[in-house]
Amino acid sequence: MGHGKHGRKATSKHDGWDVTPADALRVAPGFDLAGFDHASTPGWKHGRKAGEALVARHAAELSELQERLFAEGRSGGARSVLLVLQGMDTAGKGGIVRHVVGLVDPQGVAHRSFGVPTSEEARHHYLWRIRRALPRPGYIGVFDRSHYEDVLVVRVDELVPADVWEKRYDEINRFEERLVEAGTTVVKVALLVSPEEQKKRLLERLDRPDKYWKYNPGDVDSRLRWPAYQEAYQAVLDRTNTEVAPWYAVPADRKWFARLAVSELLLDALRRLDLGWPPADFDVDAERARLLAT
C-alpha cells in the first residue's frame, strides 16, 4: 500500500464493515446453501444509504487502481483480474456490470457473457471459449456466467453424462490454479437470490414492456428445477472453493447490498495487488529536451 492519495484508506479501518468484505463473504468450509439468508447483509454495519454512499466514495480509488493495473499491463506486467459472476436468472449479474464495472474505464474492461455455446464453441472442449475470453495483462475481465455453467445447467439438464461433468470440478480447479499462477487474480462471486425474490423480479419483467426483452420462457423452466440447481450450486461451492480462487457468497435479494459487496470485493482484489505506477522505460530528461526542440 501507500502509493498515492488513495492508498492509505485501505489499512485504516473497515469502512462500515465488521470485518473485511472478503472475510465476511468468503464461502467457509461446511457452507450450507439451504440455510442461506438471501436478504442478509453479512458484515455490513449500516443500511442502504450508507452502502450506496460507500460505493460512490470508493469509486475514485477503484478507478485509479484499475488505471494502474492497465498501465502495468501496458508496461510489460502480466497481472490481470477476472471477476466471475454466477447466479440464477434475475440474480442481478447485469446490474453489477452496469453499476459496479461501470465505475471504471471501459478501455480496461473485457466483458463477456456466456450463453448457450455456439455451434463452433460446442465443437471444442468446454474451456476453449473461456480461454479465448480471458483478460489480457492489465485488464479486468468480467464473466457474466462462465465455465461454471458446464457443471450447473449442464448437470441439471443432463446435457452430458454424469461421469463427464463429474470430472470437471477438478479440471476447473487445475485450470484456475494455472490462471492464478500466470498472474490473474480470480474473484468468484455467487449472487444468491431467493426463489421468492426471483418470482417478484420475473413478474416485474412481465409487467413492464421495457423489460420484456429480459424475459425468457426458459427462465421459468430453470425455476421449476430450483432444487436441482441448488444441489448443483452446492457442489460448486463445496468442490471449487480453493485457496487460490475462493468463492464469495453474496446475498442478492437486496440489489444495493450485492452491488456494494461486489464493488468492495473488486476493490479489495485491486488493493492486494499493491499497484504502483510503472517507471519510465526511457530517459525522461532526454525526451524532454527532444520534445522542447520541436
Place this chain on the structure above:
Amino acid sequence: MGHGKHGRKATSKHDGWDVTPADALRVAPGFDLAGFDHASTPGWKHGRKAGEALVARHAAELSELQERLFAEGRSGGARSVLLVLQGMDTAGKGGIVRHVVGLVDPQGVAHRSFGVPTSEEARHHYLWRIRRALPRPGYIGVFDRSHYEDVLVVRVDELVPADVWEKRYDEINRFEERLVEAGTTVVKVALLVSPEEQKKRLLERLDRPDKYWKYNPGDVDSRLRWPAYQEAYQAVLDRTNTEVAPWYAVPADRKWFARLAVSELLLDALRRLDLGWPPADFDVDAERARLLAT
C-alpha cells in the same frame, strides 16, 4: 421519436447549440485542415460549465437509448453503432472512452484499440482485424484508432508503396458502405489537437510519474512529421467523407468541448435510430400464469 420519457427532448430545441451538433461539426466539402481552429467550440453557445452540465444531463438518455439498442440486438435486430476515434497522440481518444463511452453500460460496449498490427494481423489484409472487431447487433463499438491508420501512419511512414495505400480510400468507402447497409451507424470523429497543445500535453506526461506509461518516444517522432500527418489527415477527410459515413471534425484543444461534442454526436446517432422496446415474443399472460403457478 417519442418513445418514453427522454424521446421528446430530441425535437424540442438544440439544447445550447446554434444548430445540431452533427451539423456544426460535420466536415463540409472544401474543409481545410490548415485553417482549422483547434481551440474553437463550433456551434456551442455557452462555455465549459454549461457544456459539462449538458453531458451530465444527457447521460440518462444516452444510457437508456444504448439499452434499447442492446435489447433490440438481443431480440433479433441487426443494428449497431460504431464510433471511430482518430487523432494524433494526446488528442484525447482515451479521455473520450473514459468519460463519454463510460456513461453507458459496459455490457453493451465493444471497445477495441488498434496499435501496430500483431504478426498474425500483419499476415492478413488490413481490414481483416477490423472486420473481426466490428460490433455485433445491439452493441456500440468503439475503435480507438482504426482502419484509417492504414492510410495515415502507413502513408506517412511509407510502410507500403504509394500505389497500395492509394487504392485504400475507395476500398474503405466501399467497406463502410456495406457496413452501413448491414445496419451499422458509423460515426467517424477526427479529434483535432493543435501542435502547441500536443507539446503541452506531452510535456505533462514527462513531468508526472503517473503519466510516464502514456508516453512513448515514438510520439515525438510522429510529431516531427506533423506536416506529413496533416496532409494524410486532409486526404482522409477529402476522400472518405461519404454521405453514408461522414466525418466530424472535433476541435480537441479543450477537452471538455471534445467530450461534449462526441457525447452529443453519439446521442444524435442513437436518437436517429428511433429505438423502441422490442415487443414480447411470448404470450405475456400465459407466462404470468405459468410463473404464478410456481
